[in-house]
Amino acid sequence: MQALLRLAGWIDALNERIGQMAKWLVLICVLISAGNAVIRKAFDTSSNAFLEIQWYLFSAMFLLGAAYTLKHNEHIRIDILLSRLSPRKQAVVDILGTLLFLLPMAIAVLYFSWPVMTQMMTSGETSSDAGGLVRWPVWALIPIGFTLLILQAAAEIIKRLAFLQGLIPNPAEKHTGQIAEVIAQNLDSQPKQENKA
């Protein structure tokens, strides 16, 4: 179990770092998109590369962010019933859900996207528009993103098993959801007060 936990720790660190980098894509994409609109109007010129890079970055955002979001337990749930269960039962639900719901889909996408990507790489296919970008990097994001997601899923299972054995505190606990975060962000500009959202 200790070895597995160490592995989970590595995966956590990897996806945390990737998530920290991926979030900058948001800002870069905003600047490119706004800049593109202004330049098109002002100089009456544009390039397909600038249009395509926007959805390349968008794709990178959510594909690289998938594992990170899973790590932070922020894929949205309908927790009307779940929230009434004990933390241990919630952990069991998460383990089974990851095994039966998440992993089959992620593995299927990974399995079927691999040949497409290798084919794109060998053919060097580019966008059909003039000045468009080469396609394989964006296709490569699919297997990369889903591999990271599968790794994180494994880490989540390990952490919850360890929790059930009493080895670590509840991995789901530290994140009460994005709402608490939003509120915390707002409150820190106010005089300090206890916020137990």
Add this chain to the structure above:
Amino acid sequence: MSPEFMAPLMFASLILFLLIGYPVAFSLSAVGLLFAVIAIELGFMPAALLQALPQQVFDIMRNDTLLAIPFFTFMGLILERSGMAEDMLETIGQLFGRIRGGLAYAVIFVGALLAATTGVVAASVISMGLISLPIMMRYGYDARVASGVIAASGTLAQIIPPSLVLIVLADQLGTSVGDMYAGALVPGLTLVLLYVLYVFIVTVVRPSAAPALPPEARTLREDNGSSGTPSLLALLAVSIVAGVAYDQFHYAATDRPMDERIIVSALIGIAIAFGAAVVNRVTKMGLLSRAAEKVVFVMVPPLMLIFLVLGTIFLGVATPTEGGAMGAAGAIILAMIKGKLNLDLTRQAMNSTLKLTTFVVFILIGARVFRIAFIGVDGDAWVEHLFDSLPGGVVGFLVVVNILVFVLAFFLDFFEIAFIIVPLLAPIAAKLGIDLVWFGVMLGVNMQTSFMHPPFGFALFYLRSVAPKSIKTTDIYWGAIPFVIIQILMVALVIAFPKLVTHALHGPAAESTQTTEEVLQSLPQDTPEQTEGDGGAALMEGSGATLPAGAEPEPDPAAALLEEAGKSP
């Protein structure tokens, strides 16, 4: 097992799987995969279909419309911390405070302005809860009235363009975002009026529930104690006259589109007001009252942002997605000017944006997986059959759909309804000859309730978290109910008077020189380089702008795929 059983069984499994409480995105795809495998085993569905999974993901990746989700989210988060809402609430609250119900009107007014600036809910509810609610309580507002007004005004962001809800609905219905914006404008403003009307009725029936600010609480005034309102009204009049004069003088002989004339003239008026306020501030001439100067300074940032987002979209300078990016860039600049921008804030905003975008897109991916299998087991025919037996034709369909969505909104998030339920309803609506823009705006108004009805409405949740302890949770719930009723009334109005929405699309304005519709149509020509034929880039399709009632929606990508897969052995 006979194939007729599969679709209902699949739907039942979906509900069951979702209720387990595992993340929606993966529960959806699990149901989809499970039934795809069963259907393939039983021979209902070609096995090649599973291989198309990456293509489904790829379709979502290159969907230019969805790119607006991170843009507007990021904009909302930056704006929330820029202090703009706070400044507006304080100043407008002072301005309206002296009349009965004034603070409530100020909240509605600011809520509507914020809604026109950005497309997300959280920002305004939290600011208003932190700033206006304590003031309202201190001066004797009824807790229910106060919290209801705040929660409801916060949700206006869902329906007043540039709303994220409208973007996502346009994507799912295959209409153009520009059309949805144009169509939602009048219903959105009508809602604002209905809220105002409600507050007015409250002040008449129960004056003590929404009193005016007492004199000692009115701090924004002249040294001699007068309010300074005449000065503000004079400035307003001068600005309007200047704008109209510019319009008459500059556009007299031209046939520029109405949108452009309105937007440019408004800009001129705002520039004059701003210029006057700056001169007044710098020279300390005292031409303007304090109130007038203050109001101009707090109103300019939101108006400029509205211009950056909506103005550029309606002028055809930017696509709705780019409008989001322009707004986000504008919010960054605003926060910078106000000295509120720092690395920490930017990081937090990017972080939340990344996570929100990811979970939303993954719900869509899950919904696509579900949809392939659902079409594979003939689910569409089953859903259509369910609605077949309804009496009342189009109206019957709309009433049932709206009740359905209203009830579902108690349990499902807006995104889940848009991605799971709307694709099921859209083909039926199209077949019945329902204008999909009208349909979309109607659903938008309806789903706005999902943010404010007790006990799961997000707006209420946000409000509870920032409301003073003295306000009971039940007060917040009860306060929201009149607004939920207003919302239902509005849905009924949209059903009864389709013109509220469709006038902007193919209404009587057609004989004037150039209409909104033509401007919207001209958008694609302004951006000829974006013609890659992305399935979701509805705006680029051009055809959406004049979508006549009964036109086929854009082909469902999943359905097209299925057809294709069916052909190949």
